[in-house]
Amino acid sequence: MISLINLRGIRSAVTPAVLMLCLGAGNAPAQNTTAPPVDAERSKQEKIYQARGELRLEGYVIDRSMSAYVRALPAGFAQALANLGPEERWLDIGAGQGMAILDYYSPEYDPRQAGRRERQIKKGRAVAMSIEDRRTPRWQQTAETLEPKQLQYVFGKPLREYSTEELGHFQLITDVIGGFSYTENLSLFMEKVLSLLTVNGTFYTVSQDVRNEAGSNKPHYAGEPFLSQIRNATGNDIGICAWLKQISCVEVSCDYKGDWIPPLETYRIRKTCNNVAVPPLKIEHYVAGTPPERVFLLANPAPAPAAKP
Numbered sequence: 001m002i003s004l005i006n007l008r009g010i011r012s013a014v015t016p017a018v019l020m021l022c023l024g025a026g027n028a029p030a031q032n033t034t035a036p037p038v039d040a041e042r043s044k045q046e047k048i049y050q051a052r053g054e055l056r057l058e059g060y061v062i063d064r065s066m067s068a069y070v071r072a073l074p075a076g077f078a079q080a081l082a083n084l085g086p087e088e089r090w091l092d093i094g095a096g097q098g099m100a101i102l103d104y105y106s107p108e109y110d111p112r113q114a115g116r117r118e119r120q121i122k123k124g125r126a127v128a129m130s131i132e133d134r135r136t137p138r139w140q141q142t143a144e145t146l147e148p149k150q151l152q153y154v155f156g157k158p159l160r161e162y163s164t165e166e167l168g169h170f171q172l173i174t175d176v177i178g179g180f181s182y183t184e185n186l187s188l189f190m191e192k193v194l195s196l197l198t199v200n201g202t203f204y205t206v207s208q209d210v211r212n213e214a215g216s217n218k219p220h221y222a223g224e225p226f227l228s229q230i231r232n233a234t235g236n237d238i239g240i241c242a243w244l245k246q247i248s249c250v251e252v253s254c255d256y257k258g259d260w261i262p263p264l265e266t267y268r269i270r271k272t273c274n275n276v277a278v279p280p281l282k283i284e285h286y287v288a289g290t291p292p293e294r295v296f297l298l299a300n301p302a303p304a305p306a307a308k309p
């Protein structure tokens, strides 16, 4: 039963003013504390992805607009979009209905308002990615007004299963409560994102309810853990930001938005060179949800070679 798997689907009442800041309605605490096998949770998660109509969980939000993206993502996202040349490319991972991309192509969306000085002749190219096909009639209508290569929707598998040959390279990649929040293999996910980014390209993303960079926050739901954790060898949650900062060939900035419900941490990750190495993570705990609850273990660093006598 779908309702049984939505362990994070009931949220406490919030005022309308607070609701405006909400990213999703589904992040209420999970009730089970023992980790069920990942396989069982994977199939529950698949049902969440595929649910349609009334069966779609309220917390599984698939239609965030461009303005919601601009509010949620780190400062600089709108400018990066405005700077995108006609041959340059934007990938939105976990795009749902692809509303933000559709808003980008609407004639009313003027990237110059985001700071572009010269007149934009033509907007960049965009690819929306989703596990399940959530396209609406508006997608088709927009596609008909654009050149074939300008707008693409890819679906049917998670990011990690795409090759660079299939997708090509991108100057800009975003993820608003998509694969970054849902994947059970975060290190492989980041490796893939960084292999798709051009040098100087930027990945903008967010996490809900995680230990912030300063370590100054508490889990949003009393008595519950943070939604995504990265534990080191001593079992301490180092937070997503600290792990991202261990990746080579990237410049990372993390910002905490404590006035969101649940609070958000945002990440701006610029690729600076091609020798990317992502510290590997192992999934330790995964409970299906919107988004799922995840604990990753940071693998021990390889032992230093023994000194020669």
Ligand SMILES: C[S@@+](CC[C@H](N)C(=O)[O-])C[C@H]1O[C@@H](n2cnc3c(N)ncnc32)[C@H](O)[C@@H]1O
Pocket (backbone or CB within 6 Å): 049, 059, 060, 061, 062, 063, 064, 065, 093, 094, 095, 096, 097, 129, 130, 131, 132, 157, 158, 159, 160, 175, 176, 177, 178, 179, 180, 182, 183
């Ligand atoms: C909650 S919806 C968010 C949709 C959209 N970003 C929005 O804000 O409206 C989650 C999206 O992430 C996608 N997704 C989850 N895991 C993914 C993965 N590993 N790779 C690609 N897409 C993924 C789902 O298929 C879905 O399109």
